[in-house]
Amino acid sequence: MDILSKLNASQGKAATSSSPYLRIIAGAGTGKTRTLTYRVAYLLMKGLSPNRIVCITFTNKVAKEMRQRVEDILEENRFSVSGFPLISTFHGFCYRFLKTEIDSLGIYNRNFSIIDDDDRNRLYKEIFTEMGKKDSKDFCRSIVSAIDRIKTEGRYPEELRPKDVPVGSCFTLADLEKVYSQYQDRLRSQNLLDFDDLLILTVQLMRDNPAVREHWKRKFDHILVDDFQDTNGLQYQLLLLFMGPETALTVVGDPDQTIYTWRGAKNDIIKNTLQKDFPALETVVLDENYRSTQNILDRANCLIKKNRDRIDKDLQAASHVVGEKVDYHDYFDNASEAREVSRTIRQLVGGGKAKFSDIAVIYRSNYLSNVLERQLALYQIPYRIYGGMKFFERKVIKDALAYLRLAINPDDYSFLRILQAPTKGIGEVTLEKAKALLRQQGRSHLLEVFRLDQEALKLKAASRLALGDFYRSYDRFLLALRQYADSDELYRAITTYLEDCGFFGYVRRLDREQTDRGSYVGSSGNGNEENVQELLHTLQQFFSSEYLGEDGKPRTPDLEDFLIEIALQSDQDTIEDGNQVSLMTGHVSKGLEFPYVFVTGLNENIFPTSHAVSTYSSEAIEEERRLAYVCMTRAQKRLFLSSFGGNDFIHGGSYRPSRFLTEAGIEPVQKKPADYQAHQGTRRPSSNPFAPAFLKKAELPVGRKSTEAEKYAVGDKVVHTSFGIGEVVLVEGNKIDVLFPEPFGRKRLVVGFKAFHKLKEE
Numbered sequence: 001m002d003i004l005s006k007l008n009a010s011q012g013k014a015a016t017s018s019s020p021y022l023r024i025i026a027g028a029g030t031g032k033t034r035t036l037t038y039r040v041a042y043l044l045m046k047g048l049s050p051n052r053i054v055c056i057t058f059t060n061k062v063a064k065e066m067r068q069r070v071e072d073i074l075e076e077n078r079f080s081v082s083g084f085p086l087i088s089t090f091h092g093f094c095y096r097f098l099k100t101e102i103d104s105l106g107i108y109n110r111n112f113s114i115i116d117d118d119d120r121n122r123l124y125k126e127i128f129t130e131m132g133k134k135d136s137k138d139f140c141r142s143i144v145s146a147i148d149r150i151k152t153e154g155r156y157p158e159e160l161r162p163k164d165v166p167v168g169s170c171f172t173l174a175d176l177e178k179v180y181s182q183y184q185d186r187l188r189s190q191n192l193l194d195f196d197d198l199l200i201l202t203v204q205l206m207r208d209n210p211a212v213r214e215h216w217k218r219k220f221d222h223i224l225v226d227d228f229q230d231t232n233g234l235q236y237q238l239l240l241l242f243m244g245p246e247t248a249l250t251v252v253g254d255p256d257q258t259i260y261t262w263r264g265a266k267n268d269i270i271k272n273t274l275q276k277d278f279p280a281l282e283t284v285v286l287d288e289n290y291r292s293t294q295n296i297l298d299r300a301n302c303l304i305k306k307n308r309d310r311i312d313k314d315l316q317a318a319s320h321v322v323g324e325k326v327d328y329h330d331y332f333d334n335a336s337e338a339r340e341v342s343r344t345i346r347q348l349v350g351g352g353k354a355k356f357s358d359i360a361v362i363y364r365s366n367y368l369s370n371v372l373e374r375q376l377a378l379y380q381i382p383y384r385i386y387g388g389m390k391f392f393e394r395k396v397i398k399d400a401l402a403y404l405r406l407a408i409n410p411d412d413y414s415f416l417r418i419l420q421a422p423t424k425g426i427g428e429v430t431l432e433k434a435k436a437l438l439r440q441q442g443r444s445h446l447l448e449v450f451r452l453d454q455e456a457l458k459l460k461a462a463s464r465l466a467l468g469d470f471y472r473s474y475d476r477f478l479l480a481l482r483q484y485a486d487s488d489e490l491y492r493a494i495t496t497y498l499e500d501c502g503f504f505g506y507v508r509r510l511d512r513e514q515t516d517r518g519s520y521v522g523s524s525g526n527g528n529e530e531n532v533q534e535l536l537h538t539l540q541q542f543f544s545s546e547y548l549g550e551d552g553k554p555r556t557p558d559l560e561d562f563l564i565e566i567a568l569q570s571d572q573d574t575i576e577d578g579n580q581v582s583l584m585t586g587h588v589s590k591g592l593e594f595p596y597v598f599v600t601g602l603n604e605n606i607f608p609t610s611h612a613v614s615t616y617s618s619e620a621i622e623e624e625r626r627l628a629y630v631c632m633t634r635a636q637k638r639l640f641l642s643s644f645g646g647n648d649f650i651h652g653g654s655y656r657p658s659r660f661l662t663e664a665g666i667e668p669v670q671k672k673p674a675d676y677q678a679h680q681g682t683r684r685p686s687s688n689p690f691a692p693a694f695l696k697k698a699e700l701p702v703g704r705k706s707t708e709a710e711k712y713a714v715g716d717k718v719v720h721t722s723f724g725i726g727e728v729v730l731v732e733g734n735k736i737d738v739l740f741p742e743p744f745g746r747k748r749l750v751v752g753f754k755a756f757h758k759l760k761e762e
């Protein structure tokens, strides 16, 4: 077996260990995921049956990469297996389990769907509206977050405790119980599960149903878990339930990278609990980092040492490459930070050092991407936000999926969607009537009410016609789903259904209307039809791939598998390979690596967040510090850190550099307000790559305040700090329209604003 040659001694020892309980504890980039991957391949080559191995990863992306890697290793070793181990997230694992076992609970059936965030919000809104609390924002928000917290702990409404209502809350225990019970009841009546239900129901079934437990406890010879430091109590309980007397366990993790305690993660499990539960536990420590240069690691080591109660480890670069110093800048404001980041990216790529896809910009919270995005666009840098608006969250895609989901599980939320796409002329009043009929007539779904109670609903002729078309194509599709011979036929049935029910026509109409309004951006990929085509393409690809069934055996995937695959997507799964800069939050960056990494907005009250700062809780700050450590250790070759100044209108005063900079041994440049002015004046002119060369050299007085408003006439030349040189094409009072070179085009400017001035011809 040629496994050991690809690993260092400790990694090799771990990958091939015969210990039944193994824990690999190691810092970032030391090859934990790699070792786990090789261990899976090793176990297969040793003769373990593929369907008796299960490997849990934190994201689907890592699962997919690991699967590919295992296949490659097997091929390199000319080893073939029949079947493949299940490599998936906890949620994916539970989904497969419930698919075979959920019927025995008697309250769900195996065709269940997973509710998405939109529909979940809609469901909560219904509950709050009925309670007359829709407008009490605080009440709604705090009750939902309390329910989220309680569910993460694995408790249902029957298990509420007085402590679940924090002191000074705007809701009572009775309110909480009412909302939570209604939430669960409504999910159940629609055969819908949320993410937490997947875990809780799995634990319940395994705990309370001896027949199910006995069967599943014998199912696996080996369970492996990546990123184990972020396992929460419920997930750990779940693991223990699946461990039979003969089941081996391998976990890998870095306690310094626990960044999900807010979702219940406990790094005490990897540090202490495991040892107590499995006294025979073998521990392997990896200490060589294969990802980053020593300069990057020194800063990261220095930072994480500030956390207490940790297993001290100093990351050393396996390559011994010292690399360039970690770069740090404190910018005038967040716009200048974004501009300089963009400029540096341009330089890296322009100098041939990097491709856009080698670069990641990481920040603390999603809202921080706005300013960055604007500047990246100005500098014509292709980028992609991960964890932002996902493809499957686009409206038209969700509409298409609602049509498909209805055929598997006719839940009301999907049905409400299709009533609007295209509109079937059903108003609020009719809807309310339908909901009343649902109860009165004992129907199980709105889909049934609108089919069977059209008289009572007093539907208009147009609505009857539209619904008639829908039901006809829907029935034909259900029939086709029972009869199709192969994946090609299934695919054709789907496209026929979407055409017949009028959905494609609706999408084309949408695009036409948007073109007329001038808001449709042609072939840029934002057209609704293009999006639906993309979805169909994904579907086709999915159907022609191999899928691992509930029994762990490969089979041809069906529509249900596709829908579930989408429902279980995580933030990282939006990542597409393309030559684009990656923008993401620190949480999303976990487990990933990039040659060039920018960590921006390293400011007090941003990173660490104001929440962590204001609670004065050392735990909250330590979690933020771990997150900063995760961000820094994503970098392979170079790490660029930055903070910015300016007024902090939310918290008062000015922005200050983050404490994490000093703690990492990087001295923040303490700037006085005057320095910021100077900084602005000297840096800005050179910041625009499109500005003519002579401007880059010139000292542009853009920082000055215009003392007297300049007079402009059509034909005058204007110098703008971001757009370069343009020509005045229209003057209207104190506003001028200026035509700048592409990509900026025509801009309306207010005279007297300090970002531009008239160019005096020499």
Ligand code: ATP
Pocket: 006, 007, 008, 011, 026, 027, 028, 029, 030, 031, 032, 033, 034, 035, 254, 257, 289, 290, 291, 590, 591, 592, 593
């Ligand atoms: P993280 O803590 O960020 O999850 P990790 O410990 O899981 O990191 P990996 O992602 O497995 O680390 O490895 C980091 C990088 O180092 C990867 O590019 C991996 O291929 C490489 N690497 C790890 N071990 C070796 C090795 N023995 N030889 C060559 N490259 C290695």
Ligand code: MG
Pocket: 032, 033, 034, 591
């Ligand atoms: Mg990893």
